[in-house]
Amino acid sequence: MDSLAIMNFMLEIEDRFDISIPLDRAADIATVDDLVSAVESLVKQEKA
Amino acid sequence: MSILAKFSQLKQTYDKLSSVQPNPFAVTFDQILSSTEGVVEGRRTILLGTNNYLGLTMDPDCIEQSVQALRQQGTGTTGSRVANGSYASHRALEQDLAKFFKRQHCMVFSTGYQANLGMLSTLVGRGDHLILDADSHASIYDGARLGHAEVIRFRHSDPDDLYKRLRRLKDVPGSKLIVVEGIYSMLGDLAPLREIAQVKREMGAYLMVDEAHSMGVLGEHGRGLAEAAGVEADVDFIVGTFSKSLGSVGGFCVADLEGFDVLRVACRPYMFTASLPPSIIASTRQALRRLGSDKALRTRLSTNAERLYRGLRELGLQVGPQASPIVSVALEDQELAVRFWNALLQGGLYLNLALPPATPTNMPLLRASISAAHSRRQIDRAIELFAEVAVKLGVLPAGVSAPVALVA
Ligand SMILES: Cc1ncc(COP(=O)(O)O)c(C=O)c1O
Numbered sequence: 265m266d267s268l269a270i271m272n273f274m275l276e277i278e279d280r281f282d283i284s285i286p287l288d289r290a291a292d293i294a295t296v297d298d299l300v301s302a303v304e305s306l307v308k309q310e311k312a
Numbered sequence: 313m314s315i316l317a318k319f320s321q322l323k324q325t326y327d328k329l330s331s332v333q334p335n336p337f338a339v340t341f342d343q344i345l346s347s348t349e350g351v352v353e354g355r356r357t358i359l360l361g362t363n364n365y366l367g368l369t370m371d372p373d374c375i376e377q378s379v380q381a382l383r384q385q386g387t388g389t390t391g392s393r394v395a396n397g398s399y400a401s402h403r404a405l406e407q408d409l410a411k412f413f414k415r416q417h418c419m420v421f422s423t424g425y426q427a428n429l430g431m432l433s434t435l436v437g438r439g440d441h442l443i444l445d446a447d448s449h450a451s452i453y454d455g456a457r458l459g460h461a462e463v464i465r466f467r468h469s470d471p472d473d474l475y476k477r478l479r480r481l482k483d484v485p486g487s488k489l490i491v492v493e494g495i496y497s498m499l500g501d502l503a504p505l506r507e508i509a510q511v512k513r514e515m516g517a518y519l520m521v522d523e524a525h526s527m528g529v530l531g532e533h534g535r536g537l538a539e540a541a542g543v544e545a546d547v548d549f550i551v552g553t554f555s556k557s558l559g560s561v562g563g564f565c566v567a568d569l570e571g572f573d574v575l576r577v578a579c580r581p582y583m584f585t586a587s588l589p590p591s592i593i594a595s596t597r598q599a600l601r602r603l604g605s606d607k608a609l610r611t612r613l614s615t616n617a618e619r620l621y622r623g624l625r626e627l628g629l630q631v632g633p634q635a636s637p638i639v640s641v642a643l644e645d646q647e648l649a650v651r652f653w654n655a656l657l658q659g660g661l662y663l664n665l666a667l668p669p670a671t672p673t674n675m676p677l678l679r680a681s682i683s684a685a686h687s688r689r690q691i692d693r694a695i696e697l698f699a700e701v702a703v704k705l706g707v708l709p710a711g712v713s714a715p716v717a718l719v720a
Pocket residue numbers: 423424425426428449451493497522524525553554555561562563
């Protein structure tokens with residue numbers, strides 16, 4: 265994926281889960297597992 | 313392995329692009345004949361990619377002021393304002409800018425890039441939130457990276473998306489700073505600032521507008537998009553540059569915020585770099601006077617911009633969403649864009665070639681920036697050349713040409 269595709273993908277994920285993924289967190293995401301755990305923790309934070 | 317090995321892919325792309333002649337990343341102007349004309353490889357060339365919106369780089373009064381300051385005060389300040397002292401003219405320029413924008417405070421930086429770097433890394437800190445338009449200029453992203461605030465993005469020029477993101481932050485502590493640009497530098501589109509200001513008011517945040525491409529271009533008095541949209545009261549910080557409509561180099565931030573001056577001793581890109589030379593300050597002050605008093609410049613600029621935008625659109629080329637002094641033509645692929653750009657240059661027209669990922673839509677762009685100093689004939693010649701090259705390269709069907717009325 266090129267950088268524009270990645271950005272749009274992240275924006276989609278953010279919409280879908282109603283979260284905002286901060287850029288420094290996004291930079292740490294390399295694998296699908298990373299993405300899942302980042303989304304999970306942000307969703308939990310949002311509900312708290 | 314070389315320390316540069318990580319750039320091998322970039323180098324490949326770069327080598328491929330620069331194998332064409334002339335190399336789009338190494339254009340040299342052998343002579344500058346005026347603010348709209350130069351000599352490239354022995355050819356007289358129309359300059360349509362300089363951001364010289366008001367054509368003031370060659371203004372005789374600006375040059376005269378600059379020369380006088382150079383003779384009286386020398387070539388450089390050789391130090392930072394904080395460690396080595398300010399010249400009186402630094403202060404005077406800050407006062408001029410504050411007055412022009414009807415604000416209390418102003419800080420001048422050595423470039424616009426540094427103004428963004430400085431303000432964004434300092435205004436917000438750990439525990440604060442920076443909310444950036446996704447298509448922000450590199451200097452905004454870099455300022456965000458230099459600081460310690462949490463950085464999130466909203467969809468380009470989408471006030472509803474901005475609203476959603478601020479709503480998620482509603483009960484989160486920390487200051488929130490929204491950053492947008494007046495005119496976006498790649499496609500020339502304007503931020504929906506009225507709507508963004510309304511979201512800002514409703515949700516409680518600070519708002520910064522980078523008027524790099526809109527100062528001297530938009531607004532009754534040339535104060536930029538905030539003035540044109542009638543929302544100056546909602547804009548807490550305006551940053552800008554001297555390198556475009558003011559024809560020199562440098563950057564600034566103006567604000568009404570109580571206690572603003574403390575930033576002078578907190579903001580590292582302000583403190584740890586040499587201040588602008590007095591000759592630059594002098595021409596910038598003169599350019600600002602001209603910008604403020606000569607409304608005809610702005611009228612001429614928008615007439616020229618409208619003419620180029622309409623001309624290219626009517627040819628059938630894919631231009632941006634609205635007419636502004638930045639007019640970009642999107643092309644299908646990189647190779648075509650490079651050939652197109654080259655043919656224009658061979659024909660005596662210089663503009664910018666912008667390639668993904670620097671472009672917002674992943675399409676390569678031929679980016680023109682228009683000046684008040686362009687003559688109607690230069691604009692028409694540019695449209696004519698675009699038509700010729702587009703037909704030759706198969707971008708437009710045979711038989712398309714600039715309307716006769718335009719060329720007359
Ligand atoms: C939106 C925007 N902000 C800031 C800058 C930086 O300006 P300067 O050339 O003064 O560093 C630019 C231009 O490059 C720009 O387009």
